[in-house]
Structure formats: C-alpha cells, structure tokens
Amino acid sequence: MDAIPANASKVVQTATARVHDVVKQRILNGHYQADEYLRETSVANELNVSRTPVREALRELVSEGWLEAIPHRGSRVVAWTAKDAREVFELRLVLEPLAVRLASTQISKPCFTYLETLATQMESLTEEVNTNAESRNGIASLNHEFHRTLILASNNQRLANLLENVVRTSVIHRNFGNYDLANLRRSMRHHREILEAIAAGSPEWAENVMRAHLLAAQALHVPHTNTPSG
Amino acid sequence: MDAIPANASKVVQTATARVHDVVKQRILNGHYQADEYLRETSVANELNVSRTPVREALRELVSEGWLEAIPHRGSRVVAWTAKDAREVFELRLVLEPLAVRLASTQISKPCFTYLETLATQMESLTEEVNTNAESRNGIASLNHEFHRTLILASNNQRLANLLENVVRTSVIHRNFGNYDLANLRRSMRHHREILEAIAAGSPEWAENVMRAHLLAAQALHVPHTNTPSG
DNA sequence: TTAGTCTTTTTTGTATGCAATCTTCGTTGT
DNA sequence: ACAACGAAGATTGCATACAAAAAAGACTAA
Numbered sequence: 416m417d418a419i420p421a422n423a424s425k426v427v428q429t430a431t432a433r434v435h436d437v438v439k440q441r442i443l444n445g446h447y448q449a450d451e452y453l454r455e456t457s458v459a460n461e462l463n464v465s466r467t468p469v470r471e472a473l474r475e476l477v478s479e480g481w482l483e484a485i486p487h488r489g490s491r492v493v494a495w496t497a498k499d500a501r502e503v504f505e506l507r508l509v510l511e512p513l514a515v516r517l518a519s520t521q522i523s524k525p526c527f528t529y530l531e532t533l534a535t536q537m538e539s540l541t542e543e544v545n546t547n548a549e550s551r552n553g554i555a556s557l558n559h560e561f562h563r564t565l566i567l568a569s570n571n572q573r574l575a576n577l578l579e580n581v582v583r584t585s586v587i588h589r590n591f592g593n594y595d596l597a598n599l600r601r602s603m604r605h606h607r608e609i610l611e612a613i614a615a616g617s618p619e620w621a622e623n624v625m626r627a628h629l630l631a632a633q634a635l636h637v638p639h640t641n642t643p644s645g
Numbered sequence: 646m647d648a649i650p651a652n653a654s655k656v657v658q659t660a661t662a663r664v665h666d667v668v669k670q671r672i673l674n675g676h677y678q679a680d681e682y683l684r685e686t687s688v689a690n691e692l693n694v695s696r697t698p699v700r701e702a703l704r705e706l707v708s709e710g711w712l713e714a715i716p717h718r719g720s721r722v723v724a725w726t727a728k729d730a731r732e733v734f735e736l737r738l739v740l741e742p743l744a745v746r747l748a749s750t751q752i753s754k755p756c757f758t759y760l761e762t763l764a765t766q767m768e769s770l771t772e773e774v775n776t777n778a779e780s781r782n783g784i785a786s787l788n789h790e791f792h793r794t795l796i797l798a799s800n801n802q803r804l805a806n807l808l809e810n811v812v813r814t815s816v817i818h819r820n821f822g823n824y825d826l827a828n829l830r831r832s833m834r835h836h837r838e839i840l841e842a843i844a845a846g847s848p849e850w851a852e853n854v855m856r857a858h859l860l861a862a863q864a865l866h867v868p869h870t871n872t873p874s875g
Numbered sequence: 876t877t878a879g880t881c882t883t884t885t886t887t888g889t890a891t892g893c894a895a896t897c898t899t900c901g902t903t904g905t
Numbered sequence: 906a907c908a909a910c911g912a913a914g915a916t917t918g919c920a921t922a923c924a925a926a927a928a929a930g931a932c933t934a935a
Contacts, residue, residue, distance in 0.1 A: 429716055429918065455887070465920045467697075470887090471704055478708030480803075486659055487887055487926050502803045505747065509739045517735065573710075573732045577807060659888065685917070695890045700917085717896050717917055 430464045434472035437462060442481055442492055443583075449494040453482065479580055503581055508629055510578055511562070512622040515609060518568035519618040526568050527613065533561045534606045541599045551591045554599070558591075561606060593635055601631060660694045664702035667692060672711055672722055679724040683712065709810055736811055738859055740804060741792070742852040745839060748798035749848035756798050757843065763791045764836045771829045781821045784829070788821075791836060823865055831861060 438458065441447045459469045473490045476482045482490040493499075537557045544550045562582075566575050591599065605628040612620035668688065671677045689699045703720045706712045712720040723729075767787045774780045792812075796805050821829065835858040842850035 431918080432716075454885095456885095466887090467919055467921090471701065471918095474701055474704055475708050478705055486662075488928090489887070499803075502801045505743065505801055506803060506807070509743050510736075513735065513739050571732045571735055573729075573736060573811065577736070581803065661888080682916095684915095686915095696917090697889055697891090701888095718898090719917070 430468035431471045431475075434458070434462055434464060434468050435475055438472060438476060439481060442476075447492050449492050452489045452491045454489065504629075504633055506581055507578070508626065510574060510581070511566070511629060512625045514566045514569040514571070514574055514578065515613075515625045516618040516622040517571055517574075518565055519613045519616070519621045521570050522568045522613060526564065527610070530561060530564055530610055533557050533564070534603070534610060537561070537606065538603050541596070541603050544596060544599060551594075555591055558602075565609075598631075598635060602628065605631070660698035661701045661705075664688070664692055664694060664698050665705055668702060668706060669711060672706075677722050679722050682719045682721045684719065733811055734859075734863055737808070738856065740808055740811070741796070741859060742855045744796045744799040744801070744804055744808065745843075745855045746848040746852040747801055747804075748795055749843045749846070749851045751800050752798045752843060756794065757840070760791060760794055760840055763787050763794070764833070764840060767791070767836065768833050771826070771833050774826060774829060781824075785821055788832075795839075828861075828865060832858065835861070 438447070438453070447453060453473060455466045455469050455473070458473075459466045462469070473482060474484070477484045477490060481493065483493050484490045537554050540547070540550045540553045540557070544554075563579075566578050569575065594602065605624055608624045609621050609628070612618075612624055668677070668683070677683060683703060685696045685699050685703070688703075689696045692699070703712060704714070707714045707720055711723065713723050714720045767784050770777070770780045770783045770787070774784075793809075796808050799805065824832065835854055838854045839851050839858070842848075842854055
C-alpha cells in the first residue's frame, strides 16, 4: 500500500534520473525501436543536457536490461524474441505465485481493501467492453496496478524489484486485445478468487489460482488448440 | 558448459570495467565494509583513474544491488540484514529448483559429464575434511561451480543473471564452516541424486531434491531445534 | 568488379574544471 | 547551555575538451 518512492520528498531529480525516465518511456512507447543504437550526442541534444548524464542513464538502463552495450560501439535497444518471451514467462510463473503466497500471510487490511476496490472496478469495466471503446485500456492499467499491489504486499523488496523489471520489459507486447468477454470474465474471476483465498487464510489456494491465472493468459497468446473429441 | 565471458576476445577492458571488478571484489572480501561510503575521489586515486569511470562503475554496482546511492550524498555498501537473508532465500528456493527442472529436459551430454566430474571431486574432498585443512574451501568453490553450471544449463539467460546477482550478494556470508561430516555427506548425496534424477528423465524429482538441498542448508544456518520426543 | 588499405569522420572513453548541494563546525543570540 | 543561523569545506552533479577506438568512405591494385 504505502509504497513511497525513494525520492518523494525531493521534487527535483537529477538530470541523470530525468534522462533515465525519458529514455525508458521512449523505449516502451516505441519511439526507440529494437536494435536501434542510441547515440549519446543525439539523446543529449534532444534533452538539452550534456553527454555525461546521458551516459550514466544509459548505463543504468543497460543494467536493467532495456539496452545492451557493446564497448566502443554504443548502446542499443534489445530486440524481443520468442525466447525472451519464454524466459520471462517461466520466471513469472514461479515468482508471481511466490509473491501471492507470501502476501497471503502478511497483507494489511487497507491493502486488501484496496485490492478489492481494484477488482470491483475491473469487473465493472469488463461488462462495458462491448460498448465502451476505452474499456480495455482501463482494465489493463487496473490489472497492472492489481498485480503490482499484490507483489508489494509480499514484503520481499528483491522479489518486487525482479518482477518490476521482468514484467515491465514484456509489457510492451501485452494487452487485453485478444480477450473476448468470456476470457475477460474468467480473468476477473481469478482476481476475485485470489482475494477469497487470502481471506480464507490459504496461501496454497491463492498461489495456485495465480498460476492458473498466468497460464490462462499464456494460452491466449500462444494458442495450442487441442480440442478433445471422440 | 561453454560459458564464454562477454568480453573474452578483448583482453583490454575499459577503465570503467576494471573499476567495477575491483570495487566488487573489495566489497566481497570486506575491504569496503557495510554502510561505508565510497568517495569517488578516493577510489579514483587508489586506482589511478579519473572520477568519470569511477562514477560509471559505481552506478552499475548500484543497479546490481551492491551499493545504494543517495542523490548528492554518495554511494555506500549495502548492509546485510536478517530480512535480506530471508528475501534471498525465498527467491533461491523457487528459482534454483526451476533452473534444475528446466535443465533436466535440455542438458547436453558433455555438460552432464562435467557435473558428474564436479560431484566426484567434491565427494573425494568430503572424505578428507578432517585431515586436509583446505578441503572445505575446495568444496565451496566446486559447489559454486556445480550450481552455476546447472543454472546455465537451464537455457534461460534471465534466470541465470537473476541467480548470479541474488546468490552472489549472499555468498559473502556462506561457506561450509558449520557443516560436520554427516551434513557434508548429505549435501554430496543431494548433488549425486540430482544427477540421477536428470539421467532418469524426471524433472520433478530433480527439482524436489534441489529444494531439499537448499532447505537442508538453510536449517544449518538457522537452527530451529525441534527434536521429537516421547 | 572486388578485395584490401589508407584516410577521414563519427562515436565512445577519459580527464578536468566548475557549479550545485550537502555537511561540518563555529558563531551569535536568547 | 542550547538552538538557530551562517560560512567554510567537502562531495556529488554536470559540462566541456581531448584521446582512443571504431566505422565509413575513398583510393589503389589485382
């Protein structure tokens, strides 16, 4: 709940931090594309700073996995392959259930209430999905907030950091575009069931619903039709 | 197996890379202690470079979790608390079994043979533990290599990176000092059993032995005597 | 035409100087 | 005595200049 950014008191951020945020945003929204080299002087000119803070920001983004650096050649946006998607999913499938299990035993009352609010809002938007064009975007951002809140409630800062980096890198390619109403409703039902499991004091239940939740989502992105017949 | 460092071809590394390695080493061996501030000019003078490469190296180490940076105040070595130990262990307990499970299905023959060699060498050293003073150190480094090799065989680069960072930060405080011969033998038996499970084509078996392996190690560091009686 | 080599240009890597900020410590007023 | 204030010193943040390396292009020779 009370997730206070480390530098909340200080409104002024350093130039390096600004460059870091702007470049990350531009990678996310596609302004910088895969395999594109980021020239230090170009970025510096665009943002009206010198090369020094740009270099420092790029180095951070390399450590976080957004860029890859080749000595004496520069930094470029990492390309997203099928192998990357697989790797991230394998990790999410163990890390996020872990987060839910841990959160189950130590979540605070207000945090739980907040999750219920998010779930309710998402359920409302789900029923509007055929009439409201913006519905899917709303669900996507509420969904992200739901998962993020749950992860923070795990009381494991490293786990939260890992998931933040891992999931954010993949979020570029993820939305609710290929969810029909039935799939959306199941997804919402999962959220609600996770909360029920937590309320019932069963970490294992919560953990397994989360796994089902992720696997159901995966199945939509990688269809593997296997309709039993006969 | 064929784990080639990214810059193996280039013998010359940049000053930044050198500073990075040296400072990391000094954190590991205790030359820089917990909560100690690293002054950019001091480090620069000690290593005969200017502040620029030092700043860049420190920023990388911050991203990797070795240091923490406070704007306009500097970077200091992160202190290791009981909570940190708990967080890392929670992560290891899901990540390393995952690595073994993945490795089980796709490990190469030479890689498997290499693991058997390592296991054999460790078993030999184990029986010398009461006569050879250097035995424990040898086991520790072979053990690290065993786990590292297994993780790389998972064919999930992100997972390998995560574990490298997560485990390395905790390795400062870990050795085989409090293992008696019985515990050492069980640990060796675990290694061997993991290989047997892989050879038998059972990822679940391998995965669960790894979990037992980690939990047994944990029990030694956090004794929780609960001898059943009556 | 093409492979190879030298030159030019571009880009990254490092050093240094100065500005901004924080810390320390002495001073003053109550 | 002690809190508030302020100046001096220390330290990080940023800009700029130059060096080193790599890439691109031009020229030559086969």
